[in-house]
Amino acid sequence: MPLSKNDIKYIKSLRQKKFRQKYNNFVVEGDKIVRELLEQRPDWIEALYGLDKWIHELPPSPITATAISQRELQQASLLKTPNQAIAVVRQPKANWHGLDLERQLSLYLENLQDPGNMGTILRIADWFGIETVLCSPNCVDVYNPKVLQASMGAFLRVHIATVSIKEVKKAYPALPLLATTMDGANVFEFDAPKAALVAVGNEGAGLSEDLLALADRRIAVPPNRNSGTESLNAAVATGIVCAVLRQAGL
Amino acid sequence: MPLSKNDIKYIKSLRQKKFRQKYNNFVVEGDKIVRELLEQRPDWIEALYGLDKWIHELPPSPITATAISQRELQQASLLKTPNQAIAVVRQPKANWHGLDLERQLSLYLENLQDPGNMGTILRIADWFGIETVLCSPNCVDVYNPKVLQASMGAFLRVHIATVSIKEVKKAYPALPLLATTMDGANVFEFDAPKAALVAVGNEGAGLSEDLLALADRRIAVPPNRNSGTESLNAAVATGIVCAVLRQAGL
Missing domain, CATH: 3.40.1280.10 (SPOUT methyltransferase, trefoil knot domain)
Known part of the structure; x- marks a missing residue:
């Protein structure tokens, strides 16, 4: 299933603070950091997109990644040089009570x-x-x-x-x-x-x-x-x- | 004497390394840092431009500043928000021999x-x-x-x-x-x-x-x-x- 125009519009909107606050989401991009995200905070991931080749090289994970084309990656990316993967991530709950x-x-x-x-x-x-x-x-x-x-x-x-x-x-x-x-x-x-x-x-x-x-x-x-x-x-x-x-x- | 088109072109060229190396000059911009330059390294200054009002508030100095308009400043500036003054500066001699x-x-x-x-x-x-x-x-x-x-x-x-x-x-x-x-x-x-x-x-x-x-x-x-x-x-x-x-x- 390719990225819809609305998906792309949504991802791009998250570069703006007002939309990050409205949807309580943010975007994480690039091979290295998206791998760290998958390994360390899989529960934060709302949607994961990557090039076909990138997805096939991932270690086993309960998170399903959606394959996208280089062109789709380019359209959705906030980077000048998009790097294989992009994730929409839920902002973690920012509790400040009850900490040690x-x-x-x-x-x-x-x-x-x-x-x-x-x-x-x-x-x-x-x-x-x-x-x-x-x-x-x-x-x-x-x-x-x-x-x-x-x-x-x-x-x-x-x-x-x-x-x-x-x-x-x-x-x-x-x-x-x-x-x-x-x-x-x-x-x-x-x-x-x-x-x-x-x-x-x-x-x-x-x-x-x-x-x-x-x-x-x-x-x-x-x-x-x-x-x-x-x-x-x-x-x-x-x-x-x-x-x-x-x-x-x- | 207003800034000529060639002056503006020259100043703008200095945002590129190849022209800084070619002419051995660089650009310093903005009220605070240009004042520091005037006070601490007046001998490095090749040309100094500022808004009329800015020049009139300068302390006495052997360096003559050329008054330019807001529009000229805008044209020459490398900054999104130009700030009153701009200087063309000679790169100091970079000796590394004979230091202590x-x-x-x-x-x-x-x-x-x-x-x-x-x-x-x-x-x-x-x-x-x-x-x-x-x-x-x-x-x-x-x-x-x-x-x-x-x-x-x-x-x-x-x-x-x-x-x-x-x-x-x-x-x-x-x-x-x-x-x-x-x-x-x-x-x-x-x-x-x-x-x-x-x-x-x-x-x-x-x-x-x-x-x-x-x-x-x-x-x-x-x-x-x-x-x-x-x-x-x-x-x-x-x-x-x-x-x-x-x-x-x-």
């Missing part, structure tokens, strides 16, 4: 706008075994194709939820909130707590006053005394903070 | 392809006071507009040169070459030397066998034992390594 946050390191992203930064931070979380990344409601959409691409599959493994920092603080009152700022304590000299929610702010504006007012501590990656630049990239700063806190036993 | 590399921390980028990563690494170098970044001849062009944008002005302050690793090793035989790899020693537990050239490899392939054969040591940012991802982003890994080596006194 008071015993681990987690991240809170506030008003992060760059899809590359968001995806790179998910990849950092995955690398350092950080289970949960919470996002403020005004962050770039996690299921934006550029976020998914930069995350290198981390969105399959890291638990992601959208929630305001006030609600988090109410639900997890004993969880220390560490604000990454320019004027915080040197993260290398910081006596790491046993659990923490590390907050990372917007690329230009940093963390909001509202969040800073709720923070228990401020931490920073200090510049060299010869430094000429004003700040580190948000994802790079997050990577350094996570590496150092993990090394400190958190 | 054997007494400091420097970076060597091998076959780095993503302009965002390249720019972000220049920004990291600037933040940590790293004076010199050497690039292999097959790296993305440093004067690519996307590199310049991601560098947040670091290209004005960091000394950048293109050279093969073999030539570097020949010229600086006592400089330890530290290869960042997946299987290296944990950078946090690494006994940092007094000087080092830290090599960072291609986003997908990592460092070449040729470079690894020349390396004195291998270092790594180890993943958490629950990690699901294969690697860190190149710029994030570079940021962590630089932060840790600086903290260790290098």
Whole structure:
């Protein structure tokens, strides 16, 4: 059964946030990541399409893939160079209640706008075994194709939820909130707590006053005394903070 | 004197690497970065154009700016949203001989392809006071507009040169070459030397066998034992390594 015009229209619509929110679905594309999806989150898959040859090389799976032509793949794809397979995926339930946050390191992203930064931070979380990344409601959409691409599959493994920092603080009152700022304590000299929610702010504006007012501590990656630049990239700063806190036993 | 059609054509040509190489020039755009350029590297400026209002607000400078209209700015700009000023800039001489590399921390980028990563690494170098970044001849062009944008002005302050690793090793035989790899020693537990050239490899392939054969040591940012991802982003890994080596006194 070929892809209908309506199927193609539907898949393409999911490149826009409003349609992802309307249908609660998103698109995952390309051989490598679709294989990871099939292996790690088969239950998220709503529809799976691939070239005939690609489907025949798949390992056995309860998910049935629909064979499509190169032309159909090209029509449905959001990529310049479509790569063999495309899946329509249900957005996982983004629970933020009842998590074990008071015993681990987690991240809170506030008003992060760059899809590359968001995806790179998910990849950092995955690398350092950080289970949960919470996002403020005004962050770039996690299921934006550029976020998914930069995350290198981390969105399959890291638990992601959208929630305001006030609600988090109410639900997890004993969880220390560490604000990454320019004027915080040197993260290398910081006596790491046993659990923490590390907050990372917007690329230009940093963390909001509202969040800073709720923070228990401020931490920073200090510049060299010869430094000429004003700040580190948000994802790079997050990577350094996570590496150092993990090394400190958190 | 308005911008001629030829001026506009020339400026626009500089978005392509072949014309940047042919003329040895590049383009810098936008209020903030052009002001930094005027303040920090006025001698690099070949031509400076700005809106009338923008020019009148400039501090005194030996450089004469040419007033252009919004329409001319729009025509010459490489940006979707041009921002008041545009400069044609001479590429600085990229010397790699006679530097004091054997007494400091420097970076060597091998076959780095993503302009965002390249720019972000220049920004990291600037933040940590790293004076010199050497690039292999097959790296993305440093004067690519996307590199310049991601560098947040670091290209004005960091000394950048293109050279093969073999030539570097020949010229600086006592400089330890530290290869960042997946299987290296944990950078946090690494006994940092007094000087080092830290090599960072291609986003997908990592460092070449040729470079690894020349390396004195291998270092790594180890993943958490629950990690699901294969690697860190190149710029994030570079940021962590630089932060840790600086903290260790290098």
